[in-house]
Amino acid sequence: MNRDDCVALDERDPLAVHRRAFDLPSDVIYLDGNSLGALPRTTSARVREVIEREWGEGLIRSWNTAHWTDLPRRVGAKIARLVGAQPHEVICTDSTSINLFKVLASALRLQASRPQVSLSERRVILSERGNFPTDLYVAQGLASLLDHGHELKLVEPGEVLQAIDGRTAVVMLTHVNFRTGAMHDLAGVTRRAHEAGALTVWDLAHSAGAVPVALNATSADFAVGCGYKYLNGGPGAPAFLFAATRHLSALADDTFAQPLSGWFGHRTPFEFVPDYRPAPSIDRYAVGTPSIIGLAALDAGVDTILAAGIGPLREKSVALTELFIRLVEQHCSGHGLELVSPRDPQRRGSQVCYSHEHAYPVVQALIARGVIGDFREPDILRFGLAPLYIGHADVWDAVVTLRDVLASAEWQRPEFRLKGPVT
DSSP: OOHHHHHHHHHHOTTGGGGGGBOOOTTOEEOOTTTSOOOBHHHHHHHHIIIIIIITTTGGGHHHHTOGGGHHHHHHHHHHHHHTOOGGGEEEOSOHHHHHHHHHHHHHHHHHHOTTOOGGGOOEEEEETTSOHHHHHHHHHHHHHHTSOOEEEEEOGGGHHHHOOTTEEEEEEESBOTTTOBBOOHHHHHHHHHHTTOEEEEEOTTTTTTSOOOTTTTTOOEEEEOSSSTTOOOTTOOOEEEEOHHHHHHTTTOTTSSSOOOGGGBSSGGGOOSSOOBOSSGGGGOOSOOOHHHHHHHHHHHHHHHHHOHHHHHHHHHHHHHHHHHHHHHHSTTSSOEEOSOSSGGGBOSEEEEEOTTHHHHHHHHHHTTEEOEEETTTEEEEEOOTTTOOHHHHHHHHHHHHHHHHHTGGGSGGGGOOOSOO
16 A cells, blocks of 8 residues: 555545544644544634633623533533443543542442442452553552552453452453553453452543443443543543443432532532532532533534544544554564554554654654654553544555654654653
């Protein structure tokens, strides 16, 4: 395949029209949408509307007239369509880390409340060693706070299924690994967890908006996810949280099922009563006043995914990642790159990752040439292929640039070795 073939594929691509929905620099190939999604063209106008009309003119009246209080549920209902959930099971609020704290606490409390389960029997929070660090930190912090003898057990990805046993309280995994793009079998892991009496908490940060997720069809228990990656909600966008209906019902009368009992999670927040009474719905997972500007931007970003459809996006994602791997094999062999993403596309998210001894300066040299990927410790070059705005010709040009950077050894320039605070 040559570049003309890639251009021809783009011309026949039914999703190519969606690229025009994004405000991307013309001199950049953006392969970092798995870290921060691109800016939708509709976002600026939507945010201006919130700032200038709803806030500027409506002032505090807009909580009612612009229905600001409903926004966490409205955006959550849209995301529910992308992750295979019911509209009433998803809410947009807080950050992924805070949401993980809430649902992990709920899962542990549910386990402790089961009459047939002794707390001493189920103290293990099981995860993989390469999980995103904040998830592990949150689990460690919660276990320390509860002080009930919970332990975080870390295993290799291939050891998860056999590690689930009668001591496992919760299996906490990221569906698509941030460092390698490897994708867990959500259905298989959830089934094995339930067979052993454990509950599941899934982090969908690198899944939502990129790969199909079927939370209800797989009987998943809880999930969290990020709004600023494939959902294109902007830097620091609100995250989302899923709780299965059966657990919402089980927790309905439990005041402390969700430990961050803030006023927006109250059954009647504007009664301003001193005692906390949790909302019987997904609203109980709200805490403080929602970020309306952030939610408005996320709403516009989610619409870009819904406009294309997750099925077609996944099909194109597989095609792009397969092309990237094939071209690297053809043009970059002998330069020290080693594929760390699964070769099987069914086990891979929408990113392709390679290890290289000098990964950081190589990434910086690529960025200087207008190909923006990113670096992850200790030696990973990470390329996210968001199919809404990446085409086949982009993949060709990116791989050729990678070849040239490696062949010329320009990554050895001193400025490419200087690390900023964000890598």
